Amino acid sequence: MWRMARPRKPLLSRTRIVEAAGALVDAEGLEAVSTRRLAAALGVSGPSLYNHFRTKDEILEAVADAVSARVDLSMFEAPAYGAEGVRDWRGALHAWAHSYRDALSDHPNIVPVLARGPGRRPAGLRLADAVFGAMTAAGWPPAQATRIGALMRYFILGSAVASFARGFVDDEAAYDPADYPHLGQAHLLAERQREVDQGAFETGLTALLDGLALQYEAARRESA
Amino acid sequence: MWRMARPRKPLLSRTRIVEAAGALVDAEGLEAVSTRRLAAALGVSGPSLYNHFRTKDEILEAVADAVSARVDLSMFEAPAYGAEGVRDWRGALHAWAHSYRDALSDHPNIVPVLARGPGRRPAGLRLADAVFGAMTAAGWPPAQATRIGALMRYFILGSAVASFARGFVDDEAAYDPADYPHLGQAHLLAERQREVDQGAFETGLTALLDGLALQYEAARRESA
DNA sequence: ACCTGAACACCGTTCAAGT
């Protein structure tokens, strides 16, 4: 009469939903996530999710952000940069890139969502902010710092989304040597493909950083 | 009785379907493509498409392949490489990367499909084959040539899929300076964002090629 | 406040039927 008994503990919460969605994405892929399937995994009915998120897409964005949040940014913290603000930007980028790649390869199925851009995801934005801040602190002019943030993003997300290993189908007949004389080995064991991706990532990252160091030194010489 | 009149000209063909699908993807995005909508644009009913393609996905793969097919590969042709097979691999990669990027930025909405890998798409495979062939001809060891193909793919597809311009939402309020001290300019005109992407692409590509040239020279010195 | 079932306007794909 006067009032209902205190409502019992809610069945759902944003974190519970995001965890279940992440698990579903990891286990069965992005297309496997439907509001009904996700709700069933949580023991509720489909529309219940809309009490906690406005759209299904918002749920996936939250899953993506949780992955971004696991990327280590500690190498960009101020102490690493001396008063003159130049210390090891190269080493910091290298370590960060590897941490980023590791986070993505733990959850490859969500990468297409991450690739849509930081948008409004807090962790994605924090990440972009940290790189830009560290590069300017290290002496890069702002315009170049922006470019470095963007090009590292291209390379790292590209390595996850355009992975060599996932790019070739598991069927030898698809690569007729008459058509593609150099692709004889394109179809090879998954293990070997992971090695190709790892090697390509390290080779590319090193080349990228070497090339940037060249530009950095050239700019230093010019201003001296 | 004896036989039907010769069937009149079919309403549909694979090329007509691929063209209409490509136009729809360009105009309204990947999610806008449904078999019913596409069929309607072609003046037929939904299931008709299944007389020409096995699945909707096969149609999108064909659209993606048509984009790959527009990438210039002429710079990898044999004449560019002398008897010793070393000539301008750097210049060839640079020209190719730009041609690739141009093709992708003409049709950004199909890029996620392209990023799934060459798979069984002939033009995608031809492309991978050409790069690998040219790099080995230029003196790179096969393992490195494979890596170069992969890492260029990361960078180029990454630049299209993880574009800076498309990554930030068009809403100044999303980037509170209290949260992200360095992102004050993250929300800026679309025009300016395209410049950022272009600058980042060129800076990254140059760095990548400079870095690879360093590795190439180091290997040469070692074997001398 | 939070969850539910029913409903709406869609999907991709199959299939028997038509020509």
Added chain:
DNA sequence: ACCTGAACACCGTTCAAGT
């Protein structure tokens, strides 16, 4: 051979109803 309408098993999302 190629196109059709009807049907199946799904979608994301809204909404009135329940507690």
